[in-house]
Amino acid sequence: MMFLKLAWLNIWRNGRRTMITVASVFFAVLLAITFRSVTDGVYENMIHNVVSYSSGYLQIHKKGYWDEQSIENSFEADEEFSKRLLDNPRVTGLMPRLETFALSSFADKTKGVMVLGIDPTSEEKVNQLNEKVVEGIYFESNSADQILIGSGLAEQLNAKVNDTLVLIGQGYHASSAAGKFNIVGILKLGSPELNSNVIYMPLKTSQYLHGAENRLTSLSIMLGKTSDLESSKEAIENVIDTEAYEVMTWKQMMPEMDQFIEADSSGHYIVIGILYIIISFGLFGTLLMMTFERNREFGILIAIGMKKHLLAYVIQLESIMISLMGCLMGVLGGILIVHLLTEYPVQFSGSLREVYEDYGFEPIIYFSGNIRIFIYQTLIVLVLATLLSLYPGFKVLRLRPVDAINS
Structure with a gap:
């Protein structure tokens, strides 16, 4: 409990730095939820359109x-x-x-x-x-x-x-x-x-x-x-x-449509994989900035007798707390956006509408509100943030107090 309290106090010693990191996690979760919601929504609507007028x-x-x-x-x-x-x-x-x-x-x-x-x-x-x-x-x-x-x-x-x-x-x-x-x-x-x-x-x-x-x-x-x-x-x-x-x-009655969706989903998995890589670099950048800014602070704490592994543990807790705050805000933002776009889906107009209708598709982009989207995307971003937060702890374990204080 003492370490949790210490970690909580530490993250608000520099509110600006904390909010930048929280914002990184927030936008990461929001982007992941929105992207997955629109891809799943399009597939669900396409399946619904076909099966409702044919097989069920x-x-x-x-x-x-x-x-x-x-x-x-x-x-x-x-x-x-x-x-x-x-x-x-x-x-x-x-x-x-x-x-x-x-x-x-x-x-x-x-x-x-x-x-x-x-x-x-x-x-x-x-x-x-x-x-x-x-x-x-x-x-x-x-x-x-x-x-x-x-x-x-x-x-x-x-x-x-x-x-x-x-x-x-x-x-x-x-x-x-x-x-x-x-x-x-x-x-x-x-x-x-x-x-x-x-x-x-x-x-x-x-x-x-x-x-x-x-x-x-x-x-x-x-x-x-x-x-x-x-x-x-x-x-x-x-x-x-x-x-x-x-x-x-x-799926048994229309295997060709199921195979098409599976093949098309593979491309989306690649896109969302790239998105996660971009998210990881963004998170890592903010954690790197946080580590270098506090280098002298870490050196002083170790010099006055704090154990390196305990300091690394506190920093890990700080990173997890910040990630949890960002994830929670991202989920709330995602729920708001997905709910709004589920109630009022994006409708195309003009020439783009005509192109969709010519191919027999509704000129509307639907979003999916499936609870699994929020859980899975949040967990993935939280795991990424937690893994990346190991870096500051690793730096602390290898830190030389004299070099850190004079830096």
Whole structure:
């Protein structure tokens, strides 16, 4: 306790020097948290955009469906089954879907498409699909012949709102599935692939078209953006019949996107590694300045009888205290900035906005408020600061009092 009190008094003997060191640690933590928050936020939003309009974070389907994605491998919808899933606090929403493939035709153009039969109310509530309509309107109630198509598909077919699209495919039990549908809206989704291939229609309409009354090919499950996929998957498997059904994560269903994120993250790890090196040099510079300024003081203390190892211990405590203050201030500053930018994300405008939209991405930079970001980045900077603070102690152990006093 005596050494802690002595270290605390020492760091405020020169408040200006202490505040410079604290500021170095503060900006180090703030920069690390902000950088990691924006990279994680962009990835989380990209994943959310893709999975919410296609597979979901988790997907339940009949065993064998993923190997042979046919309407023949559909299952019967069960309300009790859905209620059991919603009892899980991690589950934020369920989206029943009937996914099939068909040939779409308009005028003299044809294209193979993915037809998603959806519950319009669930999609509006869970992933705000209605907000992605850039032309026309969202589904109206009690209308059986309405469809929404992706903007890329509309461009390829040269189709517009209120045009009639013909769909030809195969229904349940090899029945014929063909019909004419009115395009009531055009969607702009966050995935270029979906934009160019997807057609949404009400679930009841899709079931009737394919002769699959009350049947689903999958039940897409939405989770919080930062939920643990594997533990959530295990929790779902505990309440379903795993002999009849299979649960898959988005990483299993879309390995190419997972690999892209892993590869892109490697580049960010290099950048944040460089940032840590810069941070280390900044911290080391302030500690070096502190050591040289107090060289004569250390010499006098040793000359009047203070043990070198005890003096080194006190200096180590001083450095750790300063680092802790800087880290605490950095975390508080980081929480403030991340919270502000989470509530009001950065939105691009002008030509930069157009570039993002052309590639099918939202022109918005999102930030992640995951608690792990604050813990990990703070711990890394604190460890760096603690390791660098060994230098002043090392200098004290090798100090010659006479040389230090005369310096």
